Amino acid sequence: xxxxxxxxxxxxxxxxxxxxxxxxxxxxxxxxxxxxxxxxxxxxxxxxxxxxxxxxxxxxxxxxxxxxxxxxxxxxxxxxxxxxxxxxxxxxxxxxxxxxxxxxxxxxxxxxxxxxxxxxxxxxxxxxxxxxxxxxxxxxxxxxxxxxxxxxxxxxxxxxxxxxxxxxxxxxxxxxxxxxxxxxxxxxxxxxxxxxxxxxxxxxxxxxxxxxxxxxxxxxxxxxxxxxxxxxxxxxxxxxxxxxxxxxxxxxxxxxxxxxxxxxxxxxxxxxxxxxxxxxxxxxxxxxxxxxxxxxxxxxxxx
Amino acid sequence: xxxxxxxxxxxxxxxxxxxxxxxxxxxxxxxxxxxxxxxxxxxxxxxxxxxxxxxxxxxxxxxxxxxxxxxxxxxxxxxxxxxxxxxxxxxxxxxxxxxxxxxxxxxxxxxxxxxxxxxxxxxxxxxxxxxxxxxxxxxxxxxxxxxxxxxxxxxxxxxxxxxxxxxxxxxxxxxxxxxxxxxxxxxxxxxxxxxxxxxxxxxxxxxxxxxxxxxxxxxxxxxxxxx
Numbered sequence: 001x002x003x004x005x006x007x008x009x010x011x012x013x014x015x016x017x018x019x020x021x022x023x024x025x026x027x028x029x030x031x032x033x034x035x036x037x038x039x040x041x042x043x044x045x046x047x048x049x050x051x052x053x054x055x056x057x058x059x060x061x062x063x064x065x066x067x068x069x070x071x072x073x074x075x076x077x078x079x080x081x082x083x084x085x086x087x088x089x090x091x092x093x094x095x096x097x098x099x100x101x102x103x104x105x106x107x108x109x110x111x112x113x114x115x116x117x118x119x120x121x122x123x124x125x126x127x128x129x130x131x132x133x134x135x136x137x138x139x140x141x142x143x144x145x146x147x148x149x150x151x152x153x154x155x156x157x158x159x160x161x162x163x164x165x166x167x168x169x170x171x172x173x174x175x176x177x178x179x180x181x182x183x184x185x186x187x188x189x190x191x192x193x194x195x196x197x198x199x200x201x202x203x204x205x206x207x208x209x210x211x212x213x214x215x216x217x218x219x220x221x222x223x224x225x226x227x228x229x230x231x232x233x234x235x236x237x238x239x240x241x242x243x244x245x246x247x248x249x250x251x252x253x254x255x256x257x258x259x260x261x262x263x264x265x266x267x268x269x270x271x272x273x274x275x276x277x278x279x280x281x282x283x284x285x286x287x288x289x290x291x292x293x294x295x296x297x298x299x300x301x302x303x
Numbered sequence: 304x305x306x307x308x309x310x311x312x313x314x315x316x317x318x319x320x321x322x323x324x325x326x327x328x329x330x331x332x333x334x335x336x337x338x339x340x341x342x343x344x345x346x347x348x349x350x351x352x353x354x355x356x357x358x359x360x361x362x363x364x365x366x367x368x369x370x371x372x373x374x375x376x377x378x379x380x381x382x383x384x385x386x387x388x389x390x391x392x393x394x395x396x397x398x399x400x401x402x403x404x405x406x407x408x409x410x411x412x413x414x415x416x417x418x419x420x421x422x423x424x425x426x427x428x429x430x431x432x433x434x435x436x437x438x439x440x441x442x443x444x445x446x447x448x449x450x451x452x453x454x455x456x457x458x459x460x461x462x463x464x465x466x467x468x469x470x471x472x473x474x475x476x477x478x479x480x481x482x483x484x485x486x487x488x489x490x491x492x493x494x495x496x497x498x499x500x501x502x503x504x505x506x507x508x509x510x511x512x513x514x515x516x517x518x519x520x521x522x523x524x525x526x527x528x529x530x
Contacts (some may be wrong), residue, residue: 107338193341223339231329234337244332245341249354250346256431257345 093190394488401496
């Protein structure tokens with residue numbers, strides 16, 4: 001894996017080393033194949049006590065709590081939490097709009113850094129990593145697996161991902177909600193230039209399937225500021241029709257539309273309870289990831 | 304309506320300058336790839352009609368501003384009801400003081416023992432202060448240049464009496480020359496005199512010529528006689 005870190009332009013060893021100190025945790029119980037560091041919905045043999053239940057013939061007598069029997073004259077079995085590994089599904093938006101960038105990095109380059117670093121950290125802690133590149137459909141997909149060779153294939157897909165086509169994220173997320181087996185951490189990295197209501201519906205679908213959802217909403221500073229001085233002909237990067245506009249005339253209404261959209265996204269986030277991180281492409285991706293990881297670890301009560 | 308600087312009106316086609324600048328600006332557009340098209344589409348849809356109306360109103364106001372500047376620079380003169388509507392205040396007041404020895408007589412109508420010249424000066428100061436004229440020019444001697452003063456109160460310290468008669472036609476000629484040479488607006492000429500024959504020379508042929516000359520002036524000239 002060391003050779004992988006050195007050969008990928010979107011993986012920085014120093015950043016990986018710093019972020020590796022904070023574990024990537026799921027906010028919900030996960031179903032994995034092997035033992036790991038994430039809570040499982042089933043009972044197992046970890047050291048963390050879960051609950052008591054009544055003894056039924058056939059239960060392991062070593063689990064019988066004799067003190068509880070002494071107090072109550074009834075037989076109780078002690079149950080413990082089970083730990084399992086995480087299935088991390090990275091969903092990378094590779095539509096044409098992700099190729100925009102005014103602050104050095106385009107959104108797709110920024111997204112590669114986020115996905116690559118997260119995938120590497122997940123693999124390093126023994127979790128399964130998969131990836132789906134989406135645009136107007138699922139362009140490329142790899143299901144989550146734990147092997148280093150599989151992680152290498154995920155990083156290859158990240159490196160080769162080219163943004164083109166229009167965005168149909170809500171439809172693709174509905175499809176992924178049905179195709180991703182078992183519970184997983186679904187990390188969506190996109191500019192989310194879709195209808196917020198449709199997006200909320202797809203998030204609800206993923207939650208219904210017991211997935212833990214994290215969204216990295218990428219925005220370029222120029223998309224937010226919209227500070228042009230000359231009349232401009234704007235060409236749609238997703239193949240739509242061009243718009244000719246005088247920014248001095250249209251800027252206030254653009255900002256009104258943008259504010260309305262961000263408010264709608266915020267409402268969707270609150271209603272669906274997803275882990276939402278807004279990242280401007282001129283912001284350090286390490287800070288964004290650190291905020292994400294520390295927020296999750298704090299939520300789990302870790303220091 | 305007449306104009307003191309009619310040649311400036313030749314620049315009236317500059318009223319179209321805002322439109323030309325707008326068209327040039329439209330041609331100077333840049334082209335760029337843009338990702339956030341959904342916000343641009345929403346912005347275009349929002350209040351489309353109001354935006355066009357506002358755009359044309361601003362263009363009209365710019366053209367009107369250019370026209371107003373050109374019109375003001377050409378210095379229009381108005382007469383009749385237009386002048387009345389404009390307030391009727393004279394742009395310049397020229398005061399001609401008769402300083403002949405007859406003006407040193409005591410004014411029989413005055414309550415104090417002031418001379419006719421002092422009384423006339425006092426009344427002129429009051430009248431000019433009330434009317435709030437723009438520019439004030441004093442003419443007392445045809446051989447001296449007209450004196451421009453700041454306020455009517457300066458009249459009190461000027462124009463000491465003289466021993467020789469005052470040549471009123473010549474003073475009026477000086478006033479005419481001043482109006483013509485300085486291209487001033489509407490003018491009021493205040494004559495303070497006791498109308499003695501040797502000062503006014505009514506049989507002189509200068510009066511008819513002067514009447515015609517003043518009538519030909521483009522700006523309005525009114526005469527006020529303080530007798």
